[in-house]
């Protein structure tokens with residue numbers, strides 16, 4: 001049996017095409033998932049343009065943000081059966097034996113491989129998924145929203161697990177991309193106030209979205225001196241600065257904007273190595289925290305929030321397209337015309 005799949009076949013710009021590939025075989029502990037919707041991640045776009053900073057084993061089917069229906073379940077699968085509606089986590093392969101796996105922090109397993117770069121992903125009709133990755137979703141939650149659970153989980157882990165936000169805390173989010181906007185939404189739900197989202201002039205529509213998602217202020221850092229804007233709200237600086245720019249350099253800015261005793265959480269990164277002034281980190285006793293991926297309890301929380309409509313996911317979806325229109329969907333995100341595209345295979 002064959003299917004169309006969006007394959008990255010080489011480590012060169014635009015070495016991506018729709019190919020006719022075999023429908024995957026499944027093992028006893030896997031399910032075959034009929035993909036209902038798969039959202040395009042910034043990382044898919046980076047891989048398509050060959051600007052990614054992580055190892056990709058080509059050829060590989062792209063896509064790691066997906067929801068669908070169990071089409072077939074392996075013999076050892078007990079929690080799911082044919083017809084169940086599910087979303088899948090992204091840690092497609094982990095060792096299951098190391099300290100991190102055994103303590104439920106399998107997202108940090110040194111042998112972790114994810115869908116869409118190390119293991120074939122979901123930009124296809126069917127994808128093979130180990131059953132341990134699955135979460136049931138309610139019937140009322142459409143696939144086109146459920147597939148956004150993954151970026152929601154990234155934001156929840158960054159803001160609500162790896163950072164501390166109390167009602168009335170002053171939170172700044174740098175970078176209004178999909179992850180930055182979802183981080184801002186999580187901060188709003190956690191009671192951040194003021195909540196400032198910072199972008200560039202080209203981000204104007206995204207800064208408007210940030211306000212609709214609950215930011216109290218949006219700052220265009222190319223038009224307005226950023227540090228002054230922050231100190232006007234509180235002369236000490238922010239309790240928490242989340243750097244979701246996906247670049248390395250803004251770490252300096254984040255450390256400057258944090259108040260003494262504050263936190264800086266870095267989510268998303270680039271391979272650039274930058275010189276950073278350590279003075280504010282040490283002198284202000286700032287806690288610097290990286291945040292990577294997510295695990296089981298985070299997914300359960302996020303699915304609950306999606307079911308309750310608490311995160312306003314429609315605000316970030318700009319395009320829904322069939323799989324063969326993938327080029328439009330990728331380009332729209334690459335050019336910044338939409339925040340997030342969704343493919344319906």
Ligand SMILES: [Zn+2]
Pocket residue numbers: 041042043064065150151
């Ligand atoms: Zn993603």
Ligand SMILES: [Zn+2]
Pocket residue numbers: 094095096097098099100101102106109110111
């Ligand atoms: Zn492990």
